[in-house]
Amino acid sequence: MAPVVLAGRYRLEAPLGSGGMAEVWRAVDERLGRKVAVKLLHPRALPPERERFLLEVRALSRLFHPGIVQVLDLGEEEGRPFFVMELVEGGTFDRLGPFEEGPEGDAILRGAEEVMEALAHLHAQGILHRDLTPKNILLTREGHPKVMDFGLAYLLQESRHLTRTGYTLGTPTYMAPEQAKGLPLTPKADLYSFGAVLYRTLTGRPPFEGENDQAILFQHVYEEPKPPEALNPAVPRAVGEAVLALLAKHPEERPSHPGLFRGVLAGFQALRLATPRAGASRSGHYPFAPEPRRLALKGRVDLGGEAAWPGEMVYAGGRVFLGVGRSLVAVDLLTGEVARVALPDEVTAPPVVRKGGVYVGAWDGRVRRFRGQSLEWSAETGAEVTAACLVVGERVYVGSRDGTLYAYEKDRPLFRFRAGGHLSASPTFYRGMVFVGSEDGWLYALDPKDGGVRYKVRTGPVHAPVAGYKGVLYIPTWQGEVYAFDPLSRETLWSVALEGEIWGGLAVGEEHVYVAGWDGVLRALDRLTGEEVWSLEVGKTTAGLAYAQGHVYAATEEGRLLAVDRRGQVVFEASGLGPVQVPPLPLPEEVLVVSLSGRLYRFGVG
Template sequence: MIGTLLGGRYRLEAPLGSGGMAEVWRAVDERLGRRVAVKLLHPRALPPERERFFLEVRALSRLFHPGIVQVLDLGEEEGRPYFVMELVEGGSFDRLGPFEEGPEGERILKAAALVMEALAHLHAQGILHRDLTPKNILLTKEGHPKVMDFGLAYLLQESRHLTRTGYTLGTPTYMAPEQAKGLPLTPKADLYSLGAVLYRTLTGRPPFEGENDQAILFQHVYEAPKPPEALNPAIPKGVGEAVLALLAKHPEERPSHPGLFQSALNAFQALRLATPRAGASRSGHYPLAPDPRRLTLKGKLDLGGEAPWPGEMVYAGGRVYLGVGRNLVEVDLLTGEVRQEAFPDEVTAPPVVRQGVYVGGWDGRVRRLRGRHLEWWAETGAEITASPLVLGDWVYVASRDGILYAYEKDQPRFRFQTGGHLSASPTFYRGLLLLGSEDGWLYALDPKTGALRYKVKTGAIHAPIAAYRGRLFIPTWEGEVFAFDPLTRETLWNAALEGEIWGGMAVGEERVYVAGWDGVLRALDQETGEEAWSLEVGKVTAGLSYASGHVFVATEEGRFLAVDTRGQVVFEATGLGAVQVPPLPLAEEVLVANLSGRLYRFGVG
C-alpha cells in the first residue's frame, strides 16, 4: 500500500493505525504539497461497518470548529471509500498530563476548555460522539486538542442505535453509566466520557480499573471515583471538583457549559501566583504580564526594611507578600497600603499563600497565618531559607539541618535526612518529591512516605530546580545546568556557565533561561542545551521570571530588563539599587523590590 495514489492526488506514506472497519494512513496531497491523514475502509468491511464509515463522514462534514478534526475530501478507490482529513501528529490527549503546577497544568486546562467548546458545537449539530477516549482526542504539535474518530457517532435525529452483545458500543474505561446500561443517550454521555479522559490525564490513572470490562462498567454505574487530588496532590481542589462534576452518575447533574474549565483555569492562574517560582514545579513561568515595551514607572513604595536573597514576592487576592527583615510585609496593590507582621527572627524564606500564609524563618520555625492570627506552627532543627512546598493537605519544609520535614493536616508524617544543607525549595514533579542539596545530590522521594526512590550526583544546589515537559532543569552552585528525565533517570544534556547560580531559572515554551554571577543571561534550547543567544546584563542574584514571551531580569547593579525570546532588550530601567528578589509579573504591572526595601511598580500607560 505504501506509495499508492488515491484519487490521483493522495500518495500513502505510512500507516498510522488500523481498526475493525478501517485503516488510517499518513499521506501527501501532491496537488497542494501538504501532509494529510486518509481513512480508508477495509476491503472486506461488512454492510454495518460501511454504514458506520459513511456515518462518520457525514458527522465530520457538518462540523467546523478548531477543536474538531476537519474533513478535507471524500473519494473512492477500486470500490474502497476513503476520506481525507487534517493530519494531527502530537499524540493522544493524555500526553498532556499528569497535572503539574505551572505552565503544564495551564495547558491541560486550556485544552479541556477547548474540548468542552468542541463538544458543545458537536451537540448543537445534533451529533453524539459516543466513544470519547484519550486516543480520540489528538494533539497538534503545539498541544491543541482535536476531537476525532467519529466511527460511533450517533445522529440524534435518526433512529439508529448500533450495539454489540453485552453493552452499547464504546470503550468501557471512559463510558457513561447510562451507556453501560444500554439506555438512550444524550449529550451528557459525552461529557461523562470527557470527565473520565480528564481524570486519566490529570492523575495518570483512569477513574475505575478492573480485571474485565464488566468489572469496570459496574464501577461506572455504582461506585464513586476517588477525588483526583487524592492521586495527584498537585491538582487544585477546584479542578478536581470540576472533573468529578462531569463524572456525576445522573446525566442531569453534569455541567455542560463550555466555561467550566475556563473558570478553573482562571482560579488556577491566581493560585500559581501565590507560590514562589510560580508553582510546585518551580518553573519561573508566570501566566500573564503587560506588554513590556509600554512599561513606565507608575509608583514606589517603602517596605520598611531590607529585601535580600533568597526572598521572593508572591501575589494573592490583590496583595503582595514578601519577607523584609523580621517582618512579613503585605502590600495592598489597590490602595498602596503596606502592613507589617513582626516575627521573633528574620523572615528568610519566600512566603506561600494557601488557605493562609506560610512563612519560614531564621529561627527554624514554619508558621501559617490567617490574617493576623497564628493558626499553626512547627519547629525544625535549623534555619529555613527555602519556601515551604504546600500540596493540598501536605506541607514540606526543607531546613538547613539537611532534613526535609513533612506534615499532613498539620501533623508530622516523616523526616528525610540528606547529607548537606537544604537551601533550595523542594520540587514536586511527575509524582516525585525532589530535593537538591548542598552535598551535591538530587534526592527523589515518595511524597507520601518519604521513601528514597533514588539519588543522582549533580553538584551543590542552592537555587530551585525547575521542571517542564518531562524534564528537570537543575542549576548547580558551580554554574553547571543539567537537563534530567526524572522517570528514566537519564541526563539529557549539561551546559557550563562561567559563574555561580544563585537564583532560580525561568522556563519558556522552547528555552530555559539562566543567569548567574558571571553577568550573562543565557537562553538554552530545552531539547539540546545549546546556547541560542546570550546577553550581558550584570551580576544576577535574583531569580529570573518569564511571562508572555519575555524574560524579566533584575541585577545587583540596579538594572531591570525585559528581554524577548530573540535576546533583544525591549525595556530597561536603571538606578534601582541592588536587586536580589525576582521580578514579579502580574496582569497589569511588573513589580521589582530592591535590597533596600523599595518596591517599584512598572505599569502600562
C-alpha cells in the same frame, strides 16, 4: 517497493494506527503539497463495519468546528473506501497531564473548555460520539484539542439499529454507566466519557481500574471515583469537583454547559499571580505583565529592613508579601500601606500564599502560617529553614539546613526524609513527585505520601529551585551546569556547562530556558536542545529570573532591572536601584523590584 498512491493523489507514507475496521496512514496530498491523514477500510471488512465506516464519514462531513477534525476528501481505491482528514500531530489529550500549577495546568483547563465546546456543537447536530478516549482527542502542535475517530458515532435520526445490536461498543475505561448497561444514550454519555478522560489527564490514572472489562464496567455503574486531588494533590478542589460532576452516575446530573471550566480557569489564573516561582513547578513563568517598553518608575516604598537572597516577593489579594529582616511584610498596592508581622529571628525563606494563609520560614528553624496578623500554625524543624516551603493541597513540605525534608498534612506530621546534604533549594512538585535538590549533589524524587525515594539522580550541588515545564525538569546547579531531565523516563535530554555559579532560579518560556549567574551573563537556551540562542552581559546575578508575555526580567547586583525580549534585545532598563537579590515580580499592571536595602520600586505604564 513503489509507494501506494490513492486516487492518483494521496501518497501513503507511514501507518499511524490500525483497528478492527480500518487503518490510518500519514500521507501527502501531492496535488496541494500538504500532509494529511487517510483512513482506509480494511479489505476484508464485514458489511456492518463498512456501514459504520461510511457512517463516520457522514458524521464528520457535516461538522465544521475548530475542535473537531475536518474531512477533506472521500474516495475509493480498488473497492476500499477511504477518507482524508487533516493531520493532527500533537499527541493525545492525556499528554497534557498530570495537572501541574502554571501554564501546563492552564492548558488542561483551556483544552477541557475547547472539548466541551466541540461536544456541544457535535450534540447540536444530533450526533453522539460514543467512544471518547484520550486517543480520540488529539492535540495540534499548538496544543488545541480536536475530537476525532467517529467510528461508533450515533446519528440520532439515522442509525438507531446500531444501538440495539451493539450497545457494548466503546472503551470500558471511559464508558458511561448507562452505556455499560445497554440503556438508551443521550449526549450526557459523551460528557461522562470526557469526564473520565479528564480524570486520567489530571491524575495520570483513569477513575476506575480492574482485572477485566467487566470489573471496570461494574465500578462505572455502582462505585464512586476518588476525588482527583486524592491522587494528585496539585489538582485544585474546584477542578476536581467539576470533573466529578461530569462523572455523575445519573445523566441528568451531569452539567452540559460549554463554559463549565471557564470560571474555574479564571479563578485559577488569578491564584497563579502569586505562584509561578513560589508554586509547585517553580517555573518562573508568570501569566501577565505590562508592555515593558512603556514602563516608568511610578513609586517607591521603604520596607524598613534588608531584603536578601533567597527572598522572593509573592502577590495575593492586592498585596505583596516578602521577608524583610525579622519581619514578614505585606505591601498594599492600592494604598501603599506597609504592614508587618514581627518574628523572633531572621526570615530566611520566601513566603508562600495559600487559601488566605501565608507560610514563612525563619532562621530559628520554624515554619509559620499567618492569617493577617494572627499565627495559625507553626512547626519546628531540626535546623534553619532556608528554602520556601512547598504547599500542595493540604500538604506542606519544608526543607531545612540540616538536610531534612519535613512533610505535614493538615498540620499533622506526615514524614521526614533525610538527604545527604543541606537543602538550600525549595522542593518542586512535578509529575506526581516531590523533587528535592541537595547540596550533596543529588536530586531526589520522593513519593509525596510517605517520602519514599522513587529514584535519585546525580546532578551536582543545587542552590536554586528546580523548574518544571512541558513535562521536563530544568535543573540548575551551583557550579553552573543546567540539565534538562525527563522525570518519567529518567533520561537526561541535554546538559550545558556555563561559567559562574547559579544562585537564583531559572525562568522557562515557550521557546527558551533563561539562566543568569555570577559570571554576569544572561543566556537564552533552546528549551528542546539546550543550544545557546543568545547571550547578553547584564552584571552579576543572584536573584532568580522571571518570564512573562514574551520577555524575561532580570535584576542584578549592580542595581539594574532589565526586560529582554525573545531575541535578546533590551527593551527596558532601569539602573541605580542598589544591589538586588530578590527576583522581579511581573504583575498585570506593573513590575516590582526590591533592593537589598529594602526599597521597593514600582514600575508601571503611563
